[in-house]
Amino acid sequence: MKSKKHLFKEIEPDQIGEQLYDLLAQQLAPEIKLSRNEFNYLYMFLITQGYLGEQVQTTTAKAFPTVVTLSNQFMRSILSENVLVNTQLINGDALWQQLLCIHLQLTSFYIEPTTFIRPKQMHFFADLYPAFDLTVNRMLVTLQRQSTFHLTKNMAVNLYFSYMFALVNAIPPELMRDQVHICVDFSQGALYTNYVIESLNSFSHAHIVIDRQLREETDIYISDFQSPEIVQPQIIWQDPPTSSDWSHLADVILQTKHNKLHELFPDHKPLMKDGGSHEES
Known part of the structure; x- marks a missing residue:
């Protein structure tokens, strides 16, 4: 450098x-x-x-080979990790510009962060975006192995969040292989079904796709009556859902996402070393 x-x-x-x-x-x-x-x-x-x-930031970033190399390396990683259903629909320009800005700061005026530096804060994002967590951790390990970089624990954790935010902003849920399909079907009728669907939209950042009808891709079925003909996990709400009901659903969603990622990457474990780990406080 x-x-x-x-x-x-x-x-x-x-x-x-x-x-x-x-x-x-x-x-x-x-x-x-x-x-x-x-x-x-x-x-x-x-x-x-x-x-x-x-615009000025990204134009300047393109003038530095190291910045471009790191950004290309990250782009190749997310496109080749097999975590996306369709790589052609990714908002590559938006992700590319954000990566340029991240790496320009890293290689020039990097200011030691005082926020977003606690490894425990990463748990939420690792649970919610396990596929992104895989890509981000592999990039951090690559940086840690390069002699030109010396990532402190705070730097590694802060970079984790920067990468994660860039991915979440640029890649919509429907492109993720770990997206969770939820079918909502209440006998109360369309009015109540739509109410639940609108409530589920608050989970949109969790890569949820709402199915209006039961499909082969459906992962979770939410209704007010148990059906012996449905093989997917069923969430039964015979009354308006309480906070504990929503909490249970969130747990089922996260478990479903991790199961899907495990099918794609059976040997995957959090890869952060030296710069921080998911177990540290």
Whole structure:
């Protein structure tokens, strides 16, 4: 990796940068001279932290081979892990831009985080997005094995969240192999069925797909009557669901997701080492 000093010298401020330089020079006292090296340092900081907009940030990121290499490596990983039903429908541009921004910060102005650094906070996302958890952990292990990077525990955990947020924002539930199909069918009629479906939409971040009719792909069947003809796990609510009912459903959903991932990757275990693990506090 190039030294920070050399990195900043390569930045050539665009028109916005030149305007910012002139504005700062005018605001400073006459005896204070703003050197180009000082401004380039400040300008790079503003870019990497996104203060000048995502377009400037991603354009700058593409100028650094290490940033592009890491972003390509992550993209290849998520596209080849067999966790997506259809790789052609992924919002690749959005994911690519977010990865560029993440890796630009990592390789230049990385500020030691003070939030999103506790490994225990990862449990929620590991349970909710086990397929993403697999990809993210493998990328972190790859970074930890490269001599040019020294990931502290806090850095590794913070990167975990950054990668996870990027994946969740760019990949819709219907593209995931661990998506959970839920059929909702109440004898009370469409009105109550729709109420339950709308309530389930709050679980949309859990890669849930609602089936209006029982299908071969259906994983969970929710109704007010048990049916001996249905082989899928059945959730029976003969009264409006309570908080404990919703909690039980959430447990069934998470277990279903992990079962699906285990079928795809029987040997998968959380791979974080040195930089943190799911068991640490």
